[in-house]
Amino acid sequence: MPAIPTDAVRVADVAARIGGSVRGDAGRLVSGVASLASATISDLSYFSGNRRGIQPDKTSAGVVLCQSKHQDALPSGAVLILVPNPQSAFVDVLEWLFPRSEPTKCIDPCAHIHPTADLADDVTVGAHVVIGAGCRIASGVRIGPGCILGENISIGSDTELIARVTVMNHCEIGARCVIQPGAVIGSDGFGLINEQGRWRRVPQLGRVVIGDDVDIGANTTIDRGALDDTRIDNGAKLDNLIQVAHNVEIGAHSAIAGCAGLAGSSVVGKYCTLGGGVGLAGHLTLVDGVHITGMSMVTRSIRQPGVYSAGTPLDTNDNWHKNAARFKQLERIAHRVQALETGLNALRKNDEENL
Amino acid sequence: MPAIPTDAVRVADVAARIGGSVRGDAGRLVSGVASLASATISDLSYFSGNRRGIQPDKTSAGVVLCQSKHQDALPSGAVLILVPNPQSAFVDVLEWLFPRSEPTKCIDPCAHIHPTADLADDVTVGAHVVIGAGCRIASGVRIGPGCILGENISIGSDTELIARVTVMNHCEIGARCVIQPGAVIGSDGFGLINEQGRWRRVPQLGRVVIGDDVDIGANTTIDRGALDDTRIDNGAKLDNLIQVAHNVEIGAHSAIAGCAGLAGSSVVGKYCTLGGGVGLAGHLTLVDGVHITGMSMVTRSIRQPGVYSAGTPLDTNDNWHKNAARFKQLERIAHRVQALETGLNALRKNDEENL
């Protein structure tokens, strides 16, 4: 559905761009891109081979990227561009036809920039932005409207703070990161000690240190460390509304889906994934290559890579009520099963002796 | 407790307004409104018939809206106004006595409005607002302080963005919507493909399209679609801190409570309700009239209307530890029960043969 902002392109040009071979009319024009389900005759789409919720033979797409082995799955009227990895090739096409808007490289006159902040020449700063003393903003950075940066913050080249992002004092953000609206980086951690029933705040003196190519979702919050730093390593991707507590460490190239919560000092290895709503208790470690499915609660360290889950399956409310009540009897049921086994064995023995 | 901002009103006037009949002194004055529990002699309250946590006979309310059949449940000293639907009638009274403040219909001088944005004459725009190129803002819209609107956004008549709402490029919002502070509409979806262990962003080209009479809660995030749009239909109501991922569709008149998370491409039908903290996995469909109780995880499509649940009941930590440990043995316990049944049947058969 999204229309190509420049002119329509010919199939031959798309194929040349991504190194694909055309089956059908290479002169057909493509004026938009769309999913298989909603594409029309003028759209380019792709088929990854994954049929979940997709009926490739029913698509009205005019042009489809696919693997050679899947060409018969698509309607005979569609022009096909055969490539080894249709999904990657499709992203190549999207980046080519829908380039990100050029930054203005202007400083909005109503931005408040402290005189000691050091901004590269080509930084873009939107309206109502605040940049504090001692900040160091590298080349190509875009700071959207409403962002607030405290003091002594460093931001690496080409990173984009979309809008209304808050970054507190002393935090570091690497290069080529994208931070969505409403994210808060460097808020005080929930550091409290209990003195005679009253909570006393522990000063939070660490920083948040974010590597390169990290994405942070909308309204996600990342607390600064208490003493050591909270760390998010290169290539990690965080979705929306995630809570990252003080002194958490997230390894390189790990991805965390929305609404997850990582309690203080939890450590996530490299190449991990946490599903939506996953919760990590504090002071635990996940080794590299751990995958936790959605809404699971993790209360202990995980020492082996693999896929882990928790939770109970959805049921009708009536059935669920009955089964959930039995959950509270599980220990007793297990003991009853054991008693039955003992009783049955005794009877068996009796029977054998009586024979 | 809230005091009527204008003068006190007489019971007779309230009854006339809502078409109710008075039992008691129609000349009594009402100067405030309150719940049954906290109302005083000068307050108007209501009794819906629902006794959960309410002791209607203990109220000190001077005036109570109720159904005729419940009049004996209330203290004899209270003036009653009898109506068929006390809750609706009470809302009628609230809207009458506590009208929303009149918009100023002014543009704050420090708002940044792009010259190509098209605002109706009577739009209200607060301080520190940014409105981008090509936006179309209809009559009666109120844009509160600190809101940021990207480019080419359209907002329907009488919609209110309370404060500090962010709406990104190309999104559409219908008429008479109310969007609470901190909400983010049109952030980039969590669209990633994995190439040799590294995550690569997929350009997010779809929009968010919101119908009429939709409410969006504080700090709720709604991602734009990847190719097709994310859609929230007429009359849908979303509470606070909800995550709506790319290409989700929420049907008309569905309501979603706080902290829920809807993963990518999940589809919620019409007249559905999702309780607080509910999680929907991606690429699934709920038909119309599905109700999910709080904190349930939904991993498959639901094809029948009804009430569905998941989760385990709260218990003392000691008991829970024992029962939760048994959860991991459930498969084994089921097999042991089956073995017991086989063993018992064999013994029975033996016994019968021996008799």
Place this chain on the structure above:
Amino acid sequence: MPAIPTDAVRVADVAARIGGSVRGDAGRLVSGVASLASATISDLSYFSGNRRGIQPDKTSAGVVLCQSKHQDALPSGAVLILVPNPQSAFVDVLEWLFPRSEPTKCIDPCAHIHPTADLADDVTVGAHVVIGAGCRIASGVRIGPGCILGENISIGSDTELIARVTVMNHCEIGARCVIQPGAVIGSDGFGLINEQGRWRRVPQLGRVVIGDDVDIGANTTIDRGALDDTRIDNGAKLDNLIQVAHNVEIGAHSAIAGCAGLAGSSVVGKYCTLGGGVGLAGHLTLVDGVHITGMSMVTRSIRQPGVYSAGTPLDTNDNWHKNAARFKQLERIAHRVQALETGLNALRKNDEENL
């Protein structure tokens, strides 16, 4: 790791400050503070006695606060300062060596302050702030950049709104509170009544009333009451991304971890703790001293102090699938166990009669 902003200090001066006795070189200089794990020879650290994830004998810290009874757990090369409560003493040291930055006590010229707002002389107001009509801001309050305050709000002395906090009309905040970025206080509650399948908004006329010494985390949302007020009492501490619905009451000195959700009219007693991701259904009461572990769903009132839990333990995805499927058969399994018990007893009786 954090370096002391002023000069290095001598061990003797630290010990004198906190009333500790020195074991080792009282003249050693301390130039930073750090956790045991990351401290170097020039750092001050502490050992609370809790060994979770900590190897005290491996620390490189030059100076360690500890209890007398733990002195042998630490390396012989470390200078020790012996105190009865090392954690509290360490916080004393942090507050002394890392004092909060002095407020500027300036009003930023681009803040919008309504002429009827009443600000004490020494209030600090950051850039792009909006303060509405009739607000009352007490002595020493700091309102960071991007904060938006509606009308008739009162804020007690020395409270700090860090940045981009939104407070809506008529809310009250006590003294010495700290509110992190992105928090929303006083958004409209999710008050809806259903009229023939359509949702109708109920005007939300109550306030949020927050006591003294309360902390509110980043992007946490607190809805105003419907009629009565939403209340958070003295000394309560709320972490990030928490949803507090209308008419919730949170008792004094209770602490709530991130991602928790409290549905409408739920009441939390004093000295309670809710773990991360805990959900409270509406219209329930927790007495004083109730502790709920992480991600538990609470659907009924709790009348006894203690620790409560819900949920299922994490397992490998393969095992979990099998056990979770059995959860839906629990009622049937319980009946089968009962049938087995009846059958076994009958057999036993037979056997006894036959003997």
